[in-house]
Amino acid sequence: MRNVPLHPTEATKPARWRALLDSRAWRWAGGALMAAVALLIVWLLVRQATRVDWPAVWRALQGLPHATLALGALLAWASHLAYGCFDLFGRHVVRHPLSAPRTMAITLIAYPFTLNLGSIVGGVSVRYRLYSRQGLSVGQIAQVVVVSIVTNWVGYFLLACAVFWNWAPQLPEGWHLSQQQLRWVGVLLAAVSVLYLLLSVWRGGQQIALRGHSLPLPTWRVALLQLLLSSLNWSLMGGAVWALAQGEVPYPAALATVLLGAVAGLISRIPAGLGVLEAVGTAVLSAWLPATQALAVMLAFRALYYLAPLAVAALALLATELLWRRRAPQSGAGMRRNVS
Structure with missing residues (x-):
């Protein structure tokens, strides 16, 4: 099969994207976006604060045993570790040269930013910054991100079908879905996962072309x-x-809380599903717990699953930035000595 040379405009596309992402305008736009996100979060927190019996919630939080918090944290970090393996599938498909531990480290740093600040910041910007400094091209990074996103949702679709078909959660007010409708939604979602498996069998590991994209x-x-x-x-x-x-x-109720909260947060486009996850969790769990205790559970989950990993990831990202800046002048000095 003959290799068809790329058109000049096609060959310069990655360079144009790299120049755009490295430009001052892009950095200013990113800063403005982060400021807008921060203002939105503050506004949401203030609005939610006026509707919640916080003294009762605080008492419920204080009533959580240390062993309970430790077990919740252990399971939360185990989930992060499982997600940290997602980019390994992209590494397998793209066949980039980074080692498995380094690939997992990049994923573990990016994932908390994805959870708390959205897919554009965590799934794209942080990954692009970390991967590009390791020598990966824009196309390779994009393929790794796509494989990671697909990995995340194919399992979700399968679990959603199993949960919704066998157990109907108590939905929040305004969700006009009957039990039977929820079951068929689960079946449709599972069909996507089955179709993905069938495509993988049919293509045998080969790429599929869709509207000019591989x-x-x-x-x-x-x-x-x-x-x-x-x-x-x-x-x-x-x-x-x-x-x-x-x-x-019941465990299916806890799992349904996570599944429904993820979709509700995705649809609402609110960063980290702030307030949405808590509302869904309170609605589902309040069938067995008082509303204040259900909200306390969801706030503890947010602290352990969202905020604590974000703090660790932010420190890790800062450490990598400082290490990179320290190495950059040395590399430049070494190049100048070689030239002279």
Whole structure:
């Protein structure tokens, strides 16, 4: 098969994207976006604060045993570790030269930013910054991100079908869905995962072209591993909620809280699903717990699953930035000595 040379405009596309992402205008736009996100979060917090019986919630939080918090934290971090393996599938498909530990480290740093600040910041910007400094091209980074996103949702779709078909959660007010409708939504979601597996079997690891873009597809064995690992990740998230509820709610209710909260946050476009996850969790869990205790469980989950990993990831990202800046002048000095 003859290699068709790229058109000059096609060859310069990655360079144009790199120049755009490195430009001062892009950095200013990113700063403005972060400021807008911060203002939105403050506004949401103030609005929610006027509607909640915070003294009762605080008492419920204080009443959580240390062993319960420790188990919830253990399951939360186990979920993060499972997600940290997602980019390994992209590494397998793209076949980039980074080692598995370094690939996992990049994923573990980027994931908390994705959770708290949205996919554009965590899923794209942080990954692009870390991967590009390791020598990966824009196209390679994009393919890794796509494979990671696919991995995340194929397992979600499968679990959603299993939960919604066998158990109907108590939905928040305004969600006009019957039990039967929720079941069929789960079936449609599971069909997407099955279709992904069938495509992987059909293509045998070859890429699929869609509107001029090449989408990476793994072999069926790797696709099956994606399903299993993604299902494990979501199951551990549900396990963290169940542990924080001290086993007073059925595990399917805890898992449904996570599944419904993820979709509600995605649809609302609110960063980190702030307020949305808590509202969904309170509605689902209040069938077994007082509303204040249910909200306390969700706030504890947010602290352990969202905020604590974000603090660690921010420190790790800062450390990598400082290390990179320290190495950059040395590399430049070495190049100047070689030239002279």
